[in-house]
Amino acid sequence: MEDPTISHRKRLWLYSYGLIVSIFLLAPIAIVIPISFSPGEFLEFPPSELSLRWYRTFFSSDEWMLATMVSLKAATLTVLVSTPLGVAAAYGLHVSRSPLAKLVRPLLIVPLVIPVIIIAIGVFYLYAKLSLINTLTGLVLAHSVLALPFVFVLASAGFQQYDMAQEFVARSLGASRLKAFMTVTLPQIRPSVISAALFAFITSFDEVVIALFVSRGPASTLTRKMFTSLRDQVSPTIAAISSILILITVLIAGLMLIAQLRQKQPQASGH
Numbered sequence: 001m002e003d004p005t006i007s008h009r010k011r012l013w014l015y016s017y018g019l020i021v022s023i024f025l026l027a028p029i030a031i032v033i034p035i036s037f038s039p040g041e042f043l044e045f046p047p048s049e050l051s052l053r054w055y056r057t058f059f060s061s062d063e064w065m066l067a068t069m070v071s072l073k074a075a076t077l078t079v080l081v082s083t084p085l086g087v088a089a090a091y092g093l094h095v096s097r098s099p100l101a102k103l104v105r106p107l108l109i110v111p112l113v114i115p116v117i118i119i120a121i122g123v124f125y126l127y128a129k130l131s132l133i134n135t136l137t138g139l140v141l142a143h144s145v146l147a148l149p150f151v152f153v154l155a156s157a158g159f160q161q162y163d164m165a166q167e168f169v170a171r172s173l174g175a176s177r178l179k180a181f182m183t184v185t186l187p188q189i190r191p192s193v194i195s196a197a198l199f200a201f202i203t204s205f206d207e208v209v210i211a212l213f214v215s216r217g218p219a220s221t222l223t224r225k226m227f228t229s230l231r232d233q234v235s236p237t238i239a240a241i242s243s244i245l246i247l248i249t250v251l252i253a254g255l256m257l258i259a260q261l262r263q264k265q266p267q268a269s270g271h
Contacts, residue, residue, distance in 0.1 A: 029246055036239035054240040064225070064241070070215070071205050071222040073136060078143040078204035083197045085144070086151025091181070094159040109149040116209045119145065124213040134219045142210045147200035154199060158192025195256045202252050206245065 031045055039051035058064050089108055093101045111119060123142045124133070132138030162185065170180035186193070208223040215221055220228075222245075226238055 032239050033243045033246065035236060036243040038236050038239075040236070054236040055244075057237050058240050058244075061237075064222070064237075066218060067220050067222045067225040070136070070139075070219060074139045074143055074221060075201045075204040077136070077140040078147050079197045079200045081140060082144040082147040082151050082200045083193065086148050086196060086200075087155045087193055089148075090152050090155035090159055091185075094156065095164065108152045111145055112149045116146070116207075120210045120213045123210060127214055133214050134216055136219065138214050139211065139219070139221070140204075142214060143204035143207055144200075146207060146210070147203040150199045150203060151196040154192050154196040155189070158189035162189055198252045198256050202249060205248070 034047055035045050036054060037050045037052070038045075038047035039049055039053050040047075089104075093105055119142075123138075123145075127133045127138050127142075130138075132141070164185075166188075167180045167185045170184045171177060175183070206223060208221070208227050211221040211224040212227065215224055222241065226241055229235065229238060
């Protein structure tokens, strides 16, 4: 009988293809980071020598620091808004037996398939009537729309791996639905919730299209200021900021991976 398993030799083409795609995706990072250490006034790759000049320029600039604080505030508030809403929606649809649940689920992930520019245009005209342009509140609400689908999907994945019978037992012993959820369900899906919150943070922190429409001046986000600065001159400061954003993204991705691994460990030990 022929062995159904596929040897690593036969998978060599797949490994090679994956390596080529990885190099293609990581090549810009390999260029941006060295450029950020260039001492010259213009982008230079490879740099003739290493310098922290443009990192010092970034951290010593009041304008850049103000934009950074706006982005951090918006991202943090987006997490606080989108995470509870996304988890609540995932929980409600998971326990619901209503036929309408099948209709609501696609609606919650619509922002994932609609181009961000279309959402930005709609948000701009709505905010113009509500006087929310150039406000932190408007920015957070718009970013929450983009982050909510990611939170919903990750939380739904967590509920799929959770045995709801445990919550039902807690409720049968006298605990309210909220108390049973907070004390029994939430601790067991915590890794998924943490991953969802981190994803919401990075979605808001990296977003630029909506920010171009609804924020300017003191309300500008870091990514918006980076984009508009590129119209005037291509300064190595942009490369330094990009390197910092890459580091933040890698750290958050690492935290998400750790959370997912911790979620799998109890399941493996249970088996």
